Amino acid sequence: MSEAGALLFARYAYPPNLLGYCGPPDAHSLLSSPADEIARRARGFEGAWPYLEFLAARTGLHDPLDERVVEAYWVGNELVGKPSPADLHDFLRDRFAGQVGGTWVSAGDRAVVHHSFHVFEVYPWAALLRRTGNPAAVTVLDRCRIRTGTVTSVAGETATVVCRPLIWDGSALRAGPPLSEQVTWSANGQSLLPVPSAGDRVALHWHWICDILTDDQVEELQSRESRQLSRV
Structure with missing residues (x-):
C-alpha cells in the first residue's frame, strides 16, 4: 500500500x-x-x-x-x-x-x-436537471465535482478562493463568471495540506481545499470536466 x-x-x-x-x-x-x-x-x-x-x-x-x-x-x-x-x-x-x-x-x-x-x-x-431545471441540482453538481480555483488570501483555517461555479443556461451546464468564495483547508489544527498561499492553484471538493495543483494538473482536471459536460 x-x-x-x-x-x-x-x-x-x-x-x-x-x-x-x-x-x-x-x-x-x-x-x-x-x-x-x-x-x-x-x-x-x-x-x-x-x-x-x-x-x-x-x-x-x-x-x-x-x-x-x-x-x-x-x-x-x-x-x-x-x-x-x-x-x-x-x-x-x-x-x-x-x-x-x-x-x-x-x-x-x-x-x-x-x-x-x-x-x-x-x-x-x-439527469434530474435536464428533466426539471431544478436549481438545487446545479448546486449539488457544482459542489460535488472536483473544481479548480486560485487562492487570493488566507486567514486562519479558511481561505478565499476565486473559481468559476457551474451555471445552467436551460440546455447545458457550463462554467460561469469567476466568483470569490470562502473555503476551509484545516479543521481544529488538523489538515493533510501545508498552509496554502495567495496565488496557489487548488482543487476544491464541497467547501474544502483538497490539494495544491500544478498548472498541468489544473489543465488535466478542467479538460476532463469539459469532456464530460460536452457528452452529457
Missing part, C-alpha cells in the same frame, strides 16, 4: 465524508489516522473505491491506493484512458447494479475512470 496514495485519497474523500454523503462514520479520523487505517476506511467509500480497484487491476499496478491510481480518479492523468469504456462499463454494471437515475447505463462508449464521470453520469443530478 502506498502511504502517499492513501493520504491523497483522504484529502479528496474527506469533504463529502464530513457531510455524511459518502464513506463510513467518523470522517475526522481521515485527518489524523495513519495510512493503514485510511486504507481500511477507503474500502467503505462505495462510490470511489470500485473505480480505484478497477483501474489498479487493469493497469497492472495492483494497489488501489497507488498514488498514480488515486490521482487518475480525482484529478486525471495518463492512466484514465488505458481501460476501454466498454470494459469499465461492464464492471460498473455489476458493481452499481440497482443504481438508478443517472445516464451511466447507456454510457458504454464514454465511461472513464474519473470522478467527473461518476458525478455527471452515475449520480442522478444531471
Whole structure:
C-alpha cells in the first residue's frame, strides 16, 4: 500500500465524508489516522473505491491506493484512458447494479475512470436537471465535482478562493463568471495540506481545499470536466 496514495485519497474523500454523503462514520479520523487505517476506511467509500480497484487491476499496478491510481480518479492523468469504456462499463454494471437515475447505463462508449464521470453520469443530478431545471441540482453538481480555483488570501483555517461555479443556461451546464468564495483547508489544527498561499492553484471538493495543483494538473482536471459536460 502506498502511504502517499492513501493520504491523497483522504484529502479528496474527506469533504463529502464530513457531510455524511459518502464513506463510513467518523470522517475526522481521515485527518489524523495513519495510512493503514485510511486504507481500511477507503474500502467503505462505495462510490470511489470500485473505480480505484478497477483501474489498479487493469493497469497492472495492483494497489488501489497507488498514488498514480488515486490521482487518475480525482484529478486525471495518463492512466484514465488505458481501460476501454466498454470494459469499465461492464464492471460498473455489476458493481452499481440497482443504481438508478443517472445516464451511466447507456454510457458504454464514454465511461472513464474519473470522478467527473461518476458525478455527471452515475449520480442522478444531471439527469434530474435536464428533466426539471431544478436549481438545487446545479448546486449539488457544482459542489460535488472536483473544481479548480486560485487562492487570493488566507486567514486562519479558511481561505478565499476565486473559481468559476457551474451555471445552467436551460440546455447545458457550463462554467460561469469567476466568483470569490470562502473555503476551509484545516479543521481544529488538523489538515493533510501545508498552509496554502495567495496565488496557489487548488482543487476544491464541497467547501474544502483538497490539494495544491500544478498548472498541468489544473489543465488535466478542467479538460476532463469539459469532456464530460460536452457528452452529457
